[in-house]
Every structure is written in structure tokens, then in C-alpha cells.
Amino acid sequence: MRCGVQPFKAAQNVPCRSFTKPTEETFMIAILQFDGVSLPHLHQFLEQGRLPGFARLRGRGHWYSLQTPVASWEGATYFTLYSGRGVEEHGIYFPFMWSAAEQRVRPQDYYPAPEPIWDRIGNVGRRSLVIDPYEGREPKSIKGKALGGWQFEHKVTLHRWAVPRSLDRQLERRFGRPSLVEEVYGRPSTQHLFKMRNRLLGAPKRAAEVAATLLSEESFDLVWITLSSSHIAGHWFLDPSRLPQDQLDAGMKTDLDATLCDAYAAVDEALSRIVDVLPLGTDIIMLSPSGMGPNATRTHLLPGMLQAVLSEKSVAKNATRAAGNSLWRLRAALPADFRAWVARALPDRITLEITS
Structure with a gap:
């Protein structure tokens, strides 16, 4: 079934779902990030039966609304989420920030980031499996395995790195290299839109495959997997009517209109597979630290x-x-x-x- 849907930005009112796989002992925490979710569309797709995995989990756990800095400091969200520190402590609030000393704008990587939870617990010997933390940097003291830019590369938010350094090359021999998802301001061509659509729909499967492989080989105390196809799909396909209609025939329009729904469904399928391979007793938190809504920025003007x-x-x-x-x-x-x-x-x- 196809579903129709409304460039876009993060918004408030983000979901969090938690539950525990039943067993006698709990020994792992898994954070599964269904990123950049539009709640109205999420509920619509649930009602249409397009997200069966999420629907099953929803019936087993508890639903919470999260407090998030996204309302005032959109770019602070992920650094606060990973570290537990507010923007007033870490000071990172946007991918590009003003350097008063230099009187110029610098990328956020120029500034020190707060210590993420996987580095913090690594300092005391706890092991983590981390895949594609959105805007996350290469870990410094993690114990375990970590990948950045694995599902897809992004020039600003998902850079390529691996811990150990050879891990990505080993996995690429089995699963192939990640694609590059490009976001460029301006009027996109039909070819560019369909290339983006195809790459976003194929990306979540890469996370599920690697998670299944690594979880079968060793144990971890923390699993943190971010699925960002839903986020980038929201930037471009939340309102398909804003796309250049003169380039599209009826079939193309149908496919692009369904891209957001199809991206959510691909994430849902990957999440279901990841949940299936988690050890019994795992405490699972599924969350979206920011939502998605119309972008009112005028910075390009x-x-x-x-x-x-x-x-x-x-x-x-x-x-x-x-x-x-x-x-x-x-x-x-x-x-x-x-x-x-x-x-x-x-x-x-x-x-x-x-x-x-």
C-alpha cells in the first residue's frame, strides 16, 4: 500500500518508547533511534499498517514525551542526548557557529564536544556497540565497536570513521560501501531526488545487517543504533508538493509522494530485525530526540x-x-x-x- 504525506526541520513533541525483552536477568541497554520523526505522519502510517514492527513494540512498552532543547537550540539536541549535558554546558547549538575571536563562522567540529555516554562507560571497562550517531564524532575511549557513516555518508552530519579503524573495511567486503547522501540547497533534478530516495530506502538494512553480525559475535553493555533515513527523508519529502512538479510524470510523482512513508517503513523493518537479535533481558528504548516540521528559516536569503x-x-x-x-x-x-x-x-x- 502506498501512503501520501507535507525543505523541513526538526520539531518538538518527540516520541520515546521503552520496554524489556522478558527474561530472568537484564544485562544490556539498547537505544534505538528512529530519527527525525514527524509524529502526525508516524501515527498516520501506524493506522495504515505500514509500521508493523513499531506497532508491536508500542503494545509492549510505555510511551513518554521527551524534554528536548530542539525548541530553542535545534543543533544542541544530539550532543545533549549523547552526553546528558545541556547546551549551557557544552555550547554546541548548530552545525556552523560564530567564532568571535576569529570573526568568522566555523563548523561545529572546530569546537570541543562533551563526552558521550559510550566514551564515559568505556573509561570503566563497559562495552558499547554504536552505529551512526547523528552528528556524532569518532569515539575517544570507547570499548567495543563503533561505526560512523555506515548506512550512508553525509558531508555535515555523518562522517566516516570506525573503531577499531579496520572495522569498516572488514564489513565493506561483506556488505559493500555506503552511499553518499547529498543535501544541496537549490532546485533538485529528478535524477537527484530518485538517487536520494533509493539510497535512503536501502540504508536502514545496512545497520540491521551489521548489528546482527556483531551482536552474534560478542556481547555489549550498551547498544546505540541511529537510523537517520527518516530524518533526511523528512528534509526533502515531508511535503512532496514543494518538489519541482514540471519534471515529474504520474509514476514518478507517485513514487516521490510515497518516499516518506517508504523511508519510515524501511526503518521499521530494520528496527524489527535489530530487536529480534538483541539478547533476552535487554532494556530497550526507542526514541526520536527531535521531530520534523516545516522549516521557516530564511538564512539563504x-x-x-x-x-x-x-x-x-x-x-x-x-x-x-x-x-x-x-x-x-x-x-x-x-x-x-x-x-x-x-x-x-x-x-x-x-x-x-x-x-x-
Whole structure:
């Protein structure tokens, strides 16, 4: 069954579901992150029977609403979630932040991050399995196994790393390399949208396969697996009517209209498989630390707004001739697919520096 659905951002009112696999002894905690969920769509897809795994878990556990910094400090959400520290302590609130000392914007990786729970418990010998923490950095003192950018790579939020360093190469020989999911501002082509759709729908299976493999080989005290296809799908497909309709025939439109639902269903299937391979007695928390809703930001209009404000000032000529203005004019003149190709060819560090 297909389901219809409404670029988008994180929102409040996020779900959390917890339950325990029955046994005489509990010895593991599993955090399963169904990321960037739109609650209205989640309930709609549940009612339509598209999320059978989540429906089964919902009947076994307890539903809670989480307090989240997303309302005021959207970019602080994940660092607070992983560390238990508020934004007032760790100070990271957006992927790109202002450096007062340098009078410029820097990527968030430039700033120190709070210690995540898997590093903290690693310091006392507890073992963790961590897969694709959204905006997460390479662990420093984890005991166990960890992968970043495994389901898919993302230039800003899911960089590639592995602990041990050879782990990703070993797993790639069996499961293949991850794809790159590119988010570029501008008018996307039909080819780009379908490439993104296919990669997002195939990504959750990669997490489930690796989790099943590693959980069969060794034991862990903490399992933390983030499934981010639902998050990125929300950025682009929450409201398919905003996509360029003139490029789509009826079949294409049907597929793109169903992408959000299909992405949630792919995550649901992966979560079900992961739950099935967790040891009996595992305490399981399924959560979405942020939701998804319409994006009201106008940051992409800022250069034009500043130029309009300065146009009647004596500095107008100098302002419009500045290198930054030339860069923005060049950016606006290039098709989104070409800019995506350039970003793909550059190392992540260079891409982030240019973006900031």
C-alpha cells in the first residue's frame, strides 16, 4: 500500500518508547533511534499498517514525551542526548557557529564536544556497540565497536570513521560501501531526488545487517543504533508538493509522494530485525530526540537582504564587489546537481570550510 504525506526541520513533541525483552536477568541497554520523526505522519502510517514492527513494540512498552532543547537550540539536541549535558554546558547549538575571536563562522567540529555516554562507560571497562550517531564524532575511549557513516555518508552530519579503524573495511567486503547522501540547497533534478530516495530506502538494512553480525559475535553493555533515513527523508519529502512538479510524470510523482512513508517503513523493518537479535533481558528504548516540521528559516536569503540594506549606503560599491558576494553570485548561477558534484569531489573538511 502506498501512503501520501507535507525543505523541513526538526520539531518538538518527540516520541520515546521503552520496554524489556522478558527474561530472568537484564544485562544490556539498547537505544534505538528512529530519527527525525514527524509524529502526525508516524501515527498516520501506524493506522495504515505500514509500521508493523513499531506497532508491536508500542503494545509492549510505555510511551513518554521527551524534554528536548530542539525548541530553542535545534543543533544542541544530539550532543545533549549523547552526553546528558545541556547546551549551557557544552555550547554546541548548530552545525556552523560564530567564532568571535576569529570573526568568522566555523563548523561545529572546530569546537570541543562533551563526552558521550559510550566514551564515559568505556573509561570503566563497559562495552558499547554504536552505529551512526547523528552528528556524532569518532569515539575517544570507547570499548567495543563503533561505526560512523555506515548506512550512508553525509558531508555535515555523518562522517566516516570506525573503531577499531579496520572495522569498516572488514564489513565493506561483506556488505559493500555506503552511499553518499547529498543535501544541496537549490532546485533538485529528478535524477537527484530518485538517487536520494533509493539510497535512503536501502540504508536502514545496512545497520540491521551489521548489528546482527556483531551482536552474534560478542556481547555489549550498551547498544546505540541511529537510523537517520527518516530524518533526511523528512528534509526533502515531508511535503512532496514543494518538489519541482514540471519534471515529474504520474509514476514518478507517485513514487516521490510515497518516499516518506517508504523511508519510515524501511526503518521499521530494520528496527524489527535489530530487536529480534538483541539478547533476552535487554532494556530497550526507542526514541526520536527531535521531530520534523516545516522549516521557516530564511538564512539563504541573508546575503541578498544585507546587500539590499547596504545598497543605499556609501559602502555599497565595496560591499557588492567583495569576494563573498562574488562567491554567492557564482553559487546562485550554478545548478544544484553541479554543486553537489563539486562537493562530492572535495574532502569533507574542505567542504565544511567552504560552507561555513
